[in-house]
Amino acid sequence: MSNDAIVLLKNDHKEIRRLFRDFSSTGAEAHAAQASLATKIIEALTVHTYIENETMYPEVRQLLPDLEDDVLESYEEHHVADLLVMELTPMSPSDERFRPKMTVLIENVTHHMDEEEQDWFPKVRAGLGRKQLSEIGERMLEQKKTAPRSPTQPSALKKVVDAVIA
Numbered sequence: 001m002s003n004d005a006i007v008l009l010k011n012d013h014k015e016i017r018r019l020f021r022d023f024s025s026t027g028a029e030a031h032a033a034q035a036s037l038a039t040k041i042i043e044a045l046t047v048h049t050y051i052e053n054e055t056m057y058p059e060v061r062q063l064l065p066d067l068e069d070d071v072l073e074s075y076e077e078h079h080v081a082d083l084l085v086m087e088l089t090p091m092s093p094s095d096e097r098f099r100p101k102m103t104v105l106i107e108n109v110t111h112h113m114d115e116e117e118q119d120w121f122p123k124v125r126a127g128l129g130r131k132q133l134s135e136i137g138e139r140m141l142e143q144k145k146t147a148p149r150s151p152t153q154p155s156a157l158k159k160v161v162d163a164v165i166a
């Protein structure tokens with residue numbers, strides 16, 4: 001398996017998109033399937049957001065100062081997704097707001113991943129060497145092992161609280 005940071009993040013995106021498709025194709029009454037897919041989506045997003053926030057974004061911000069505005073916008077897009085995820089976590093598929101809220105999450109995150117893939121990753125790849133990208137990737141792989149898996153875990157919660165009260 002490649003330890004290139006961009007390859008790693010793109011693989012995460014692919015898995016997240018697959019879960020989004022599965023969720024969107026569930027029938028209106030398929031509540032059990034929706035609940036289990038929502039759990040998987042929340043877990044995948046919590047881990048992915050964590051490694052980008054903790055490692056990828058601060059590294060790129062430091063190494064490629066020209067990309068700072070993109071990084072700052074990405075933090076805000078992550079923050080919006082975090083808030084939706086926090087609201088969705090205790091909700092049940094029988095709640096009338098569950099599916100529309102999930103749809104808004106899917107639309108927001110898809111837009112964010114499209115931007116990363118089409119615009120941001122190419123700029124990062126052009127600015128950083130292969131060695132730097134594998135070092136960052138290596139750290140993110142390591143971090144995945146202990147990353148929070150639900151937004152209610154303290155390490156995930158802290159950043160949402162910080163962002164709201166800061």
Ligand SMILES: [Fe+2]
Pocket residue numbers: 052074078112116
């Ligand atoms: Fe991101």
Ligand SMILES: [Fe+2]
Pocket residue numbers: 009013048052113116
């Ligand atoms: Fe991403």
